[in-house]
Each structure stands twice: as structure tokens, then as C-alpha cells.
Amino acid sequence: MSVMTPKMVKVFERPRSLADIEFTYCPGCHHGLITRIIAQVIDELGIQERTVVVGPVGCSVFVYQWFRCDGIQSAHGRACAVATGIKRVNPDLIVFTYQGDGDLAAIGTAESIHAANRGENITVIFINNQIYGMTGGQMAPTTLIGQWATSCPEGRDAGLAGYPIRFAEIVAQLDAPVYVTRQSLYDQKRIRATSRAIKKAFQYQVEGKGYSLVEILANCPTSWHMKPVESNRWIADEVVKVFPLGDLVDRG
């Protein structure tokens, strides 16, 4: 009997579109995972050479560093307007924004809603971690009622600060968006669903179908003062009750 040398098959590798630069995220944070998924999707669709990343201000302020694609930094909240300008001038580019909840749903509310309402042919990746991570854990428009943050030390009080804003639902009311979905990353199944959603959103843009929003329930172990595993459980048990998962619009 001859000894067979097992043939090595590569089953996992860094997506080509992901630059070889260290993330600046805290351990256990979902931002890095989402970045990787997007890079994978860019590879799969073969659009690396025509993709432009529009970065926010927030923990992901360096998002354009992590892709082997052209990129631009935006002012806090203005990413959807910046993406509009790029796409209108060069419709062949694939343009996506990557924005936190403070960026997209507080300071950038007007730009975010109106880009959606105009049906700009862009993809918006919305990272809803219910907190202002970069500035040290202040309350976000998406912070849950009763949730602690550095600027609501008694927990979010609806009487003072209103309720968590469901941005995907707001955008889903509009006629123009082709795809609006809310996803999460708290287990393998959800990660795969998020990958599929991101791919669909980019695919629709490639096909010229129009505006997509992928809202992703993400964690912030540091500002939530939780271990990463605990933070995943928190999303599965509590956050999804306020922010239900699933597709809200799919007109593709």
C-alpha cells in the first residue's frame, strides 16, 4: 500500500479586497467582522476595481484604510451626501457608505433619509451598536430604554430622551429604496444571513436597481461593559426585541 500525501486545499483566506492593515477596533467588536464580510462580497462580485468606500466619523473612521479600494473620509453624518456626489458624477462606480448609529441616525438624519428617498443607487451599511463608541460611550439615538451610557447615567429615560429610533423602518416607509433589511451577527447563522444581505445589497447596485440599506445590530463590548460573548447574548435576548430582524423591503 502506498502512502498518500493528503492534498492541501485552502478553505479560508483573507479576501483580496481586504488590505493588510491592522484594525483599530477593540477585541470582540463586530466592526472587524462586518469589514471582512464586505471585502468578501466585493471579491465575490468582482467589483474591487470600481468600488469607492465612503467612511463615517466614529469607531470606523478608518474604514477606507481596510479595503484595497478607493476611499474617502466624510464629515460626521454626511456620508450619504458624499456618496450621492460621487455616484452622480460617475455612475459606473460602486459606492457604499459605512456608518454608525450616531453618524447615520442622529447628526446625519437628513442626508441619510434623503439619499434613500431619492433612491440613490448606493449601498448603505448601517452599524447599529446602540452607543457612541468612538467618543467614549454616550447615548445614541438607538440606545435601549433603561440602557446605561455615559451621558444617561441613570439609563435612557424615554421621557427625557425619547425612544430608540428604528431607522430601517423609517426608510422602509419610502417608495424609492429597493432593499431594506436588519441583520445581526450573534451566531454563525446570523453571520451567514448578514453576508447574504450585504451581497444582495451590492448586487442590486451593480444591476442599477437603486438604494439599499443593511442595518446590522452590532455590539460594543467596551462601552457596554460586557465580555464579547455576553454582548452577543445581549443582542440575541434584548436588542432584537426592540430591533426585529429580517427584510423590510425587497423590491429587487
Next chain:
Amino acid sequence: MGEKILIAGNDAIAEAGIRAGCRSYFGYPITPQNELLEYMSAHMPKAGGAFVQAESEIGAIYMCYGASAAGGRTMTSSSSPGISLKLEGISYLAGCDLPCVIVNVARGGPGLGNIAPAQGDYFQATKGGGHGDYRMVVLAPATIPEATELTMLAFDLADKYWTPVLVLVDGVLGQMMEPVEFCEPVDPTTLPLKPWALTGAQGRPRNIVTSFFLDPHELSEINLKRQDRYRRIEAQEVRYEEFETGDATIVIAAYGTVARIAKTTVKLARNEGIKLGLLRPITLWPFPYAPFRALSNRVKTILTVEMSAGQMVEDVRLAVAERAETPFYGELGGIVPTPRGILREVRKYVSYDAENGQSF
């Protein structure tokens, strides 16, 4: 060159933008610049360009920021309160070295003010307004033909120096009509390519447009390079007009609409034997300090006239130092000074020599 057509300032500036090869315009309605936006909505798509009525002036300036980063000639316009909203974006444009033409058809302020012509935005235009160490070329036409020429020049300067450029007019220039002979249109496909433009990382390393540099040394170096560019602009791009200054003993300093009115004052004064001249800055930044300095060595008085409480006069005084007297006459709130009103002011600084029958 084509035929002469009678056209309003706002329309003429918009047409000049399209002729300059601008192929995207983003704006938000505000009086007295609405016609500019409306003209663009009709003509930009015909030229194959993009027009978006944005959700706000903030939205509009960041659309310009994206459009400019994508490599195109781009433009926005507004009036005073809207320009205030754009300032953050202008700082970002400057911080990323992105060309962009911004038009301010200025109105009375502060606050909501009114829709009458005013020059109260001089500080905002020339001294920064937005945050950080940046400068912006500011062009101040006094007639509509000049507004079209300077709008076209604005695009060239923006591309040459990779900087935002402001065209500053007021409600008078925006609304009134004059005959204009437009320059030949520029074909945007013949303009030099911008090596930093976001066109897709195909066959080249990726391009990144950003003003974010955490390392103080890196930011300092980038800022110093930009400052060098500003020094070059100061050395090469100062523009001004001298009118009847050769034998003048008293000179009016005025720009835009006021300079135009002051020209009539010069003629009226000269009929009375007053040796009055006019120095009209065309670039408000870079400011024509040297011409004012030169003038101050040979005239007794430089009277600054503005539709403001006195803003440009600070630059005049900086240039003149104590070499001549530098009084100020201003009208506020949207009141436009008249040629005779300015003349009355001029007379205050003229002494009459009865023996020689001469004023000086």
C-alpha cells in the same frame, strides 16, 4: 465669442459654470440666488451633467465634496445663511485639497436678516469662517460680464491650486440684467486628469481622499504644504482695478456692487474738481495689500465704502498702516449707498483751496 445676450446675474453665473466645464451642481433654494439653481435644473442635464436639489446646504456642499473627489468640476451656490451651513464642508474641501466653486449671492444679516443686497459676509469669506487653517480664493465681480469671466476663472483657479474658490456677489448682481458675451465653452473631457480622483483602483494603487491624520507630524507636514500653495496664490493671483488713481488725492476702496456705484461718484467728484479715484479689489483673498500700500504713499485719504459695518476696511488699514487716513462709510441692513451719498462722504475729507480753486 458669440452674440451679446441680455441676462440676469444668477443665470449668467450658472451659464458660465456650465461653459467652464462644470458637470455637476448641487444646491438648495434661498433668495436671492434661486434663479441660479433653477437655471442649473434646466440646463445642467442638457449639458449631460448632474443636478440635485439637495435636502439642505449641508447636503449640497457634501455632494460637491463627493463629486469633486470623483474628479469632476462641481459647483454649488447659496446666499448668506446657506453659506454659513456650508462652512464645515468648505473646511473639509480645503482639508482634502479638493477644488470646488461656491457662489454666495449675499443678503442682509446676521441671522435671517433680509433678502436685500449686503456685504456683511466679507469676514466669513476671507478670514476662514469654517474651522482650521485654511484659505479660500474669493472673487468679487462688479458687473455681470465680469461675473461670468470670474466664474470661469474660479474653476481654473480651483483646479490649478486644488482649493475651493468662492464667487462673492450680492442680491443686486444676482438679480439685475446686463448684456453679456459669453466665452467659448470648455469641453470637460479636455481638462487635465486629477491623479488623486476616486475613479476606481484599476491598474493603480488605491486613492484615498481624507483630511484625517492622527500623527501631528504628518498633519503638520500636509498643512505646511498647503500653506505653501496659499503663498503661491498670494504671489500670483492678486487681481484689482485702479480707476482714476493717477493724480488722485483721495481714493475710494470698494468692491462688487459698491465699487460700481463708486465709479459714478468718481465722475461726479471730478466734475467738482475733486481728484477722486477708486481702487477695487477683485480678489478679496488674496487681498491687494501691495497696491493699497503703494497708493498710501501718495494720497491723503483712502475711504473704504462697504454695505457692512466695516469689514474690508480692516484689510485696507492693514495695508495702509498710518501712511494715509483711512475713514470708513458703510450702509447696513440691505441699504445700497448712492453715488451722491458716497460723494457727500468724500467731501468730508476734501479741503478747498480758495486761492487756487483746487480741492485736495
